[in-house]
Amino acid sequence: MGWISNGSDRRSTLGVLPEISLAFDVLYQSLWKQQHVPPAVLELCRLRLAQLHRCDVELHRQECLVPDTKRDKLSQWSSLPLFTDEECACLAFTEVYAMDAQALTDELAEAVKSHFGDAGLVMLVEALGILDGMTRLSLLWQLPASSEAQECAEQRV
């Protein structure tokens, strides 16, 4: 149980506000169904945000499958040939975004656009806003990592 409500994970915490919870869920699910940036790339960005925020809850979460090798080596993405140019462009953008969105450069944006176009850049920043927000809330709500893992498992059944 978190301090903010009787909820023990994101879903049950948001559950005290059914209308907002539903609207959020519809938006969140749309991130993983859109065509502009592959969901697996967004998942790597989401996991990198979780690493940078040191958020175990979000590291335990799994929104879509990425190879275990990439998940395990994610913190070394910039020095390993394991990651594609598309992934590297989005991860580089994500790292600066996480520190300070004002510090993003045109070069970082152009690198994303060179793979995914203007719409892909918009999709990435929109997704990062939501994923960074949920990571911060997991930390602020002090949700236990174990229950989030359980929540993900239940959603996949």
Place this chain on the structure above:
Amino acid sequence: MSGQARAVNTDKPTGNMMRDSALGLVPETLDHYMGLNRTIWEGGPLRPADIELARLRNARKVNCVFCKSVRYDIAKADGLSENKVAMIEDDFRGSDLSERDKLILAFTDQYLNDPAGIGEELKGALRTEFTSQELVHLSMVVAHFSGFSRCAVSLGGMPAELPVMEMSVP
């Protein structure tokens, strides 16, 4: 911050601010984004003036010029004055804002500065002043508007300054 827009929507203008922005390039998510935006304003227990207080504090901290310049009409109708807005500065704790208002700003700052580091004193004060539903609502207010501000900053193209402008929830 880049003065040059990094993504441009060249579609025919619709008259809707959000649809005509770069966000309109991703229609698959825009409708849902707008739906959540409206529900954040209308579907929770916090009053519009409370929501606007948190939104503007975030806007100042993230330095989104556009977000800082906007005042939502429903928040003004709910009693949010420019006098109150002027007190949403870093020294808000010594201002004439109510304790409830100060807690809204303290929660917003905690989210932005160090979400993992929230202390027992602030948690206790928040639980005393707000219901669980209000705290979850405040959480979603801050997360939603912070994501929007960061999105606007990331896409560039904002002027250094804008005049205050009143608008309705799109």
